[in-house]
Amino acid sequence: MHPAIQGLLTIVIGVGACLAYFYFSNQVLDRVLFPAKGPHAGRNINRANMVRPWLFLFPALFALSLYLAYPVVETLRLSLTDRDMGGAFIGLDNYTQMAREPKFWEAMRNNMLWLIVVPAMSTVFGLLVAQLTDRLSWGNIAKSLIFMPMAISFVGASVIWKLVYDARPAGSEQIGALNALYLWFGGTESQTWLTLPFWNNFFLMAVLIWIQTGFAMVILSAALRGIPEETVEAAIVDGANPLQIFFKIKMPQIYPTIMVVWTTITLVVLKVFDIVYAMTNGQWGTQVLANYMYDKLFVARDWGVGSASAIVIMLLVTPILVWNVVQARREMR
Amino acid sequence: MDNIAGRKSSLSWAVNISVVVIVALWLFPTVGLFVSSFRTADQIATTGWWKAPFAAEQNLTLRTGAPDSQAQEGDVWVIAGNLFDEEGVQPAPISVWGISSRDVGAYAVGETAETRAGERITVLENGDYRMEAPERMEGSRGQRVFVTAVVPPEFTLANYRQVLFSDNSTDSMAKAFFNTLTVTIPATIIPIVVAAFAAYALAWMDFPGRALLIAFVVGLLVVPLQLALIPLLKLHLGIGIGKGYLGVWLAHTGFGLPLAIYLLRNYMAGLPRDIIENARVDGATEFQIFTKIILPLSYPALASFAIFQFLWTWNDLLVAKVFLIDATGQTTVMTNQIVELLGTRGGNWEILATAAFVSIAVPLAVFFAMQRYLVRGLLAGSVK
The missing domain is CATH 1.10.3720.10 (MetI-like)
Structure with a gap:
């Protein structure tokens, strides 16, 4: 069967099955199990209303548990067992094996660099653009153009930036913008930027910063608009200069939003895989955790160490998870 | 933020310029990819995409007609024709040319070069050439000619095809x-x-x-x-x-x-x-x-x-x-x-x-x- 027809069928069957499930389960509940008539009509209605939420929730809860909650537990189990010995419990052996690998520590070091640089730069650039475009007549067009990379895949962005970083042998004309610029400003010979030890990490980060700045800008721009005019006006009347207004009046008011932007980008950074995979595949000292994990799982076929590194990513995410849940619960009250 | 207080910021031109610069910076990589997708492999390899809208000097390697197309005129053997036609390449005005890959700009148009085999070759600006030899020329392929030509900007849909x-x-x-x-x-x-x-x-x-x-x-x-x-x-x-x-x-x-x-x-x-x-x-x-x-x-x-x-x-x-x-x-x-x-x-x-x-x-x-x-x-x- 042609996959397109199969896809169409899946939509029809999937959506149809969902709607049918919801419709008929409600019918069964109201007509068969707890009919709203007869001697116990009142009691039946109450009981039906107690069951109904779970009918509505069941498919989603089932999928969430199976596709996100169960894997967390299962990955934890896999990271503590040995694949060769038929899943025998081996304690922390996978972790100690991982800790002996220099590639893992390289990935950890790089991930820490990514975690500091990318959220910081994206937020700063986003804030800068949001503030600059705030009262510009063509601000919306500018914002929309800076926001655009959000729609581009990490892989597409990697190709785009590989062209920027392209290097030709010395003597021939450079077709990579960065090398052309470098030579124009008096560089002596072309550089292969992606193999430059240590600094190549920053050239990879530039790609993600380029993508995430738009996101930071959109959120922060909305937050800046939400600042009450009176506070700014009062500061102006008191003789504050623009810098003071920005840092002393506006920044404190949008601080919670900055935190949200920062943590959201942090999450993206922890999962960054495509960019490193497509541009260097972790060579030349650019390994990161997500790509290290992919290497272990699908290239080296070592599920134990691969799961262990996945758990490391999960541990790094956990503080944000807790913070988010606490925030959400506070909001609900 | 200053115009709330009733006066237009004196810095507004600076704001405008910096936003233009940032937007240009952000668009630049994507535009590069977009422009490159409409250029031929040769163009991409020889010049940066930002030069695409301008005529570019390009080095082309062309060949004269093969020896089996030679004709005898008096006591010399001659191959003549147009370099661009032989290869089916878009014609462009030639500035300099050469017959050795080590010195591709050895001769100006109209000058005559002599190969090691004793053939004398003349190339004109429009690509017309005339190669003369005192004896019958041997071999299966024509003489290589390296030309430097100013190629006008050209975009193609061939990549998409x-x-x-x-x-x-x-x-x-x-x-x-x-x-x-x-x-x-x-x-x-x-x-x-x-x-x-x-x-x-x-x-x-x-x-x-x-x-x-x-x-x-x-x-x-x-x-x-x-x-x-x-x-x-x-x-x-x-x-x-x-x-x-x-x-x-x-x-x-x-x-x-x-x-x-x-x-x-x-x-x-x-x-x-x-x-x-x-x-x-x-x-x-x-x-x-x-x-x-x-x-x-x-x-x-x-x-x-x-x-x-x-x-x-x-x-x-x-x-x-x-x-x-x-x-x-x-x-x-x-x-x-x-x-x-x-x-x-x-x-x-x-x-x-x-x-x-x-x-x-x-x-x-x-x-x-x-x-x-x-x-x-x-x-x-x-x-x-």
């Missing part, structure tokens, strides 16, 4: 394009349906454990999907789904649900209570309330999530690699195809740029058409 319509399976994006579409559409629609019902229950039904469930969803929002790869692949292989479309649809549905439920619940919880209570009093069932009132009113939130999920599934590489693409490679998606091109065709920028642009064209179109909903969804998802 090759990437979209060629039969060569390593270059072809057409199949990958349809595969991506096949992955994306069900993976966008199905989670919406599942999530909408759950979001309604979480927003408007009262039951014990509701707050806990919302916290559960919020927690799952940030669980990295990397953790799910091995357990779910084992599960899929175990229950016989294996690697394929069904697996990738299910996986995308599962991974998209937390955001879908979260966004939709937040939106639905903000709908006016009166409407729903009135409908209940009028005897509508919960199912009717949901399909006739809540769903139509939640259209903006549904659109927001649909765009997110569409962009995310279209641009995804990891999930497709793990759950979809098997050893036969029949089900490859565009992102994977591009990564493979980066490996096999790393230097062929005309193919790479065109392939990449084909893959980002659809998300860009969706982005510009539906930007309003995307922004709204982002704000609902994070500012709270």
Whole structure:
């Protein structure tokens, strides 16, 4: 069967099955199990209303548990067992094996660099653009153009930036913008930027910063608009200069939003895989955790160490998870 | 901010200029790819894309006619013709030329060079040449001539023809394009349906454990999907789904649900209570309330999530690699195809740029058409 027809069928069957499930389960509940008539009509209605939420929730809860909650537990189990010995419990052996690998520590070091640089730069650039475009007549067009990379895949962005970083042998004309610029400003010979030890990490980060700045800008721009005019006006009347207004009046008011932007980008950074995979595949000292994990799982076929590194990513995410849940619960009250 | 106080900022020109610079900086890489996708391999390899709109000096390697086209004129043997015609190359005015690769600019037009074999060759600006030899010329191919010509700017659609319509399976994006579409559409629609019902229950039904469930969803929002790869692949292989479309649809549905439920619940919880209570009093069932009132009113939130999920599934590489693409490679998606091109065709920028642009064209179109909903969804998802 042609996959397109199969896809169409899946939509029809999937959506149809969902709607049918919801419709008929409600019918069964109201007509068969707890009919709203007869001697116990009142009691039946109450009981039906107690069951109904779970009918509505069941498919989603089932999928969430199976596709996100169960894997967390299962990955934890896999990271503590040995694949060769038929899943025998081996304690922390996978972790100690991982800790002996220099590639893992390289990935950890790089991930820490990514975690500091990318959220910081994206937020700063986003804030800068949001503030600059705030009262510009063509601000919306500018914002929309800076926001655009959000729609581009990490892989597409990697190709785009590989062209920027392209290097030709010395003597021939450079077709990579960065090398052309470098030579124009008096560089002596072309550089292969992606193999430059240590600094190549920053050239990879530039790609993600380029993508995430738009996101930071959109959120922060909305937050800046939400600042009450009176506070700014009062500061102006008191003789504050623009810098003071920005840092002393506006920044404190949008601080919670900055935190949200920062943590959201942090999450993206922890999962960054495509960019490193497509541009260097972790060579030349650019390994990161997500790509290290992919290497272990699908290239080296070592599920134990691969799961262990996945758990490391999960541990790094956990503080944000807790913070988010606490925030959400506070909001609900 | 100064104009609140009644005067226009004296710095407004500085603000304008810095925004122009930032926007240009942000667009520059993408424009480079776009321009490159319309240039020939030769053009890309010899000049930077930013020089594409200008005439460029290019070194071409051409050949005279083969010795079997020679004619005898008196006591000399002659081959004559036009260098550009021989090779079928677009003619361009020649500035200098040479017959050795070590010195490609040895002669000006109109001058005469002598080869080691004793042939005398003259090249004119328009590419006409005349090669004379005292004896009959031997060999099967013509004399190589290196010319430096000023080539006018030229753009071509040939790259797109090759990437979209060629039969060569390593270059072809057409199949990958349809595969991506096949992955994306069900993976966008199905989670919406599942999530909408759950979001309604979480927003408007009262039951014990509701707050806990919302916290559960919020927690799952940030669980990295990397953790799910091995357990779910084992599960899929175990229950016989294996690697394929069904697996990738299910996986995308599962991974998209937390955001879908979260966004939709937040939106639905903000709908006016009166409407729903009135409908209940009028005897509508919960199912009717949901399909006739809540769903139509939640259209903006549904659109927001649909765009997110569409962009995310279209641009995804990891999930497709793990759950979809098997050893036969029949089900490859565009992102994977591009990564493979980066490996096999790393230097062929005309193919790479065109392939990449084909893959980002659809998300860009969706982005510009539906930007309003995307922004709204982002704000609902994070500012709270």
